[in-house]
Amino acid sequence: MGQPVEQIVRRKLSDEVFDRLERLITSGELKPGDEMPSERVLMERFGVGRPAIREAMQALANMGLVNISHGERAKVLQLTAKSIFRQVDPTAKIMLSQSSDSLEHLKSARIFFERGMAREAAQRTSETDVCELREIIERQRAALGDAEAFISADIQFHTRIAQISGNPIFVAVSEAMLAWLKAYHTDMLIWAGKEKFTLVEHEEILARLAEHDADGAEQAMLRHLERSRALYMK
Template structure:
């Protein structure tokens, strides 16, 4: 039986350089905050030309591994959950703009996620956490009539609940989903009195969290998000 042909594809030099630079970061030869070696040093180390080094370095920057500033040496970045999500912001927004199904899936994912965050927060919320949430609601009340500020404090409220978990990945997920949904929060820019419902519902959520009412907190946030779900439209 004839064996299938397995073609060997020659890789670009810049891809090979990228792999080696990535490995230097992965094995901690280069730490967050360190400057990358100069182009000349890398050219000598890998035996390649300047174009391959520059292309590989740009690929590292595109993946959020290094920052490149004009006139300065590239620096290794500290990777966080937040920085990782920022790398996909543009592609996520394009995906949502191209498919109404994707937007609906994101709405559902957000509700599922925030129900869990509410239950977690109800078990862990401190006096300081509750005070912060109440202060956010007051700032939101003070921003009535200012669409941008009202939506900003709304996002802050929900992210602050995620922060109670103490898990930075939860916080990053919350911020990312809210940022993506904000692109389609069109109805909130046409005031119809719905902002007052938001304030009342936020107060009810905080009341349940303060009472360490796990089921009540989940129910309150579910009611709030199901009502506001229709505000996110294309």
């Protein structure tokens, strides 16, 4: 038998330009906040036409590596866990809208994650954390009857618990999952009458965090999320 054919695929010019521009950023030659070179400079540097430069620059923008503003030079962005999740937000929402299984998997993943966050936070909660979480609960109480404001405060409460960890990736994961779930919060159908349960449960979670009770915080979080799980429906 002959050797299998290993076909060499000719790459688009814009792909080559993309690789070189990406290296300018990853090597540190261009840093967050720096302006990218002009199209003309890049055309001369790489010996390619304007379409290849523009296509490569758009690919960088789609990855969140640069920001393109009309009439201005593209700027290198600071990559963070939050900015990376923002890049996948639209795609994640489409995936969830197409599959009820995906929504159930996300709800399960969120419960798994939040249980861990409660345990982690219980070991680290400071007086400042307690005060700020209490303020969020009071804002939520003041928002009774205003579903949008109430849900917004709900998201702030859970994200603030993630912040206690000091890990920005935990915070970004928390914000992303809550943002994706928010699109499926059917407040018109089954929201009425549920708000007061949420407030009591949030107070119980906070009490356990303030006492540095990891087991109690995890169980309080689990009870809260298992009850509220039904609020997120397609």
